[in-house]
Amino acid sequence: MNLRIMKxxxxxxxxxxxxxxxxxxxxxxxxGLLVLTNKHLLFSGPRKNFRIPFTKLASIxxxxxxxxxxxxxxxxxxxxxxxxxxxxxxxVIQFA
Numbered sequence: 001m002n003l004r005i006m007k008x009x010x011x012x013x014x015x016x017x018x019x020x021x022x023x024x025x026x027x028x029x030x031x032g033l034l035v036l037t038n039k040h041l042l043f044s045g046p047r048k049n050f051r052i053p054f055t056k057l058a059s060i061x062x063x064x065x066x067x068x069x070x071x072x073x074x075x076x077x078x079x080x081x082x083x084x085x086x087x088x089x090x091x092v093i094q095f096a
Contacts, residue, residue, distance in 0.1 A: 026080060034081055036089060038096045041069070043081070054096055062090035 002010045032045025041052045052071060061068040066082035067089045081089070 034084060036092045036096075041093065054093055057093070060090055060093055062086035067093075 001013045003013060004010055030043075030045035030048040032043055032048070035042040035044075039054060041054065041057075043050050052069070056072045057069055058072040058076075059068075059070040063086040065086060066080055066084065067086045068078050068080045070076060070078050
């Protein structure tokens with residue numbers, strides 16, 4: 001709806017302002033083999049393979065049945081590795 005204030009000047013009432021809705025969701029990317037050595041964390045699956053040196057990990061968060069790791073890079077997203085004893089994996093990484 002437009003209201004005329006004076007000749008050539010209108011005030012628009014009831015303009016729609018959209019607000020984006022965002023949410024975080026965890027999705028399973030792959031299933032495979034996780035190997036912890038004294039220097040690296042290795043993962044091998046049908047769709048994804050990676051090797052992360054322990055020196056390149058920014059943070060490790062243990063859970064009851066998983067660990068969450070964060071790489072030491074600017075744009076890295078957290079990686080959640082499930083189906084393992086989180087406290088055991090945390091101790092292996094911390095004391096390796």
